Amino acid sequence: MLGRGLFLGAMCLLASSQVARAEEATLRDRLTFPQQGHLELKQVTIADLAGVDPKTVADVIQLREQLEAISFDRENILSWKFLKQLGWSVNEVTIPPSPPGVNIELVQGPAWSTIELDYTKDAYVKRKSYGTATLITASSPVTSVTVVHDNDKVSIQHFAAKWPGPTDTVPGEYFARHGRWLDQPFEIKQIGKHALYVTQGDQSETWRLLENDKSTILASIVVRRGKIDACSLHCYLEEPDPDSLFCVPRLNIQLVFRPDGCSAKMIFVDQADFKSPVQPAQFQVPVPADAVYACTLNSRRVLRTLPVSFDDLLQLTPEKVIDTINQLKTP
Numbered sequence: 301m302l303g304r305g306l307f308l309g310a311m312c313l314l315a316s317s318q319v320a321r322a323e324e325a326t327l328r329d330r331l332t333f334p335q336q337g338h339l340e341l342k343q344v345t346i347a348d349l350a351g352v353d354p355k356t357v358a359d360v361i362q363l364r365e366q367l368e369a370i371s372f373d374r375e376n377i378l379s380w381k382f383l384k385q386l387g388w389s390v391n392e393v394t395i396p397p398s399p400p401g402v403n404i405e406l407v408q409g410p411a412w413s414t415i416e417l418d419y420t421k422d423a424y425v426k427r428k429s430y431g432t433a434t435l436i437t438a439s440s441p442v443t444s445v446t447v448v449h450d451n452d453k454v455s456i457q458h459f460a461a462k463w464p465g466p467t468d469t470v471p472g473e474y475f476a477r478h479g480r481w482l483d484q485p486f487e488i489k490q491i492g493k494h495a496l497y498v499t500q501g502d503q504s505e506t507w508r509l510l511e512n513d514k515s516t517i518l519a520s521i522v523v524r525r526g527k528i529d530a531c532s533l534h535c536y537l538e539e540p541d542p543d544s545l546f547c548v549p550r551l552n553i554q555l556v557f558r559p560d561g562c563s564a565k566m567i568f569v570d571q572a573d574f575k576s577p578v579q580p581a582q583f584q585v586p587v588p589a590d591a592v593y594a595c596t597l598n599s600r601r602v603l604r605t606l607p608v609s610f611d612d613l614l615q616l617t618p619e620k621v622i623d624t625i626n627q628l629k630t631p
Contacts, residue, residue, distance in 0.1 A: 324485040334574035341415040342568040348391040454591035516547040
């Protein structure tokens with residue numbers, strides 16, 4: 301009887317703990333995100349950014365305040381003039397002299413790529429263009445696909461699983477709303493006049509500075525072993541969507557700190573439309589004949605040249621594409 305009593309007591313404690321955990325507030329209760337939308341962005345990755353080295357969470361908050369103090373100017377941002385105002389600079393790459401008869405030209409400084417992104421809660425299509433190349437990544441309940449257009453050449457990677465999904469890809473990559481963090485309970489810690497929402501990871505913690513009662517992240521800071529590991533600054537907020545209270549940051553700067561320096565990804569939002577219904581045509585991924593097609597079937601890598609075009613690869617599984625190719629080859 302004593303053993304049974306101890307067992308029942310332990311089960312009650314476990315059940316109480318689970319109920320308490322279920323009732324804990326999480327960031328998902330605090331942060332919303334529109335379930336569908338169309339985004340037009342500029343994006344760039346900077347491998348080596350000089351002049352930025354925050355030591356504390358308070359330093360990161362100050363960095364954002366310095367950036368917000370600079371008047372919003374689209375051309376000032378896209379031409380990189382704002383970096384000088386912050387005391388930041390891009391370390392230039394030294395190119396050796398061109399060999400005889402060869403002319404190598406380098407445009408110093410990073411160049412922006414252009415992104416159009418459509419998403420719902422079930423699917424997304426991202427089209428990224430730079431120079432003559434276009435990269436399409438897309439996911440649906442049926443499949444996921446990557447298509448590279450470079451001049452007249454097209455290559456395709458086709459996957460059976462829908463990974464990564466829109467729930468993490470869109471809000472996580474562009475607006476610091478990664479699902480793995482949002483479902484964790486938080487505690488509030490004070491730094492000066494700022495209250496920050498802190499979630500714990502296995503070997504790190506993430507501090508988020510939110511704007512009053514709005515569903516808006518102003519800054520997100522990852523601290524690992526007492527040091528700033530990475531951070532993102534969300535600046536120049538637009539008026540929120542009345543239905544979601546979501547404020548769009550026109551500029552998002554994501555910084556990663558390494559022992560030998562700092563790298564950055566910057567995202568500039570030209571347009572964000574969360575009201576207009578996303579049309580089915582916006583999710584179509586057509587591919588031409590003669591494209592190089594790759595997939596994996598039964599743990600075996602398959603490589604083919606498409607004999608025909610497909611109107612929408614995002615609605616086809618790799619098995620269906622290979623079956624179509626094989627049927628066309630059958631006499």
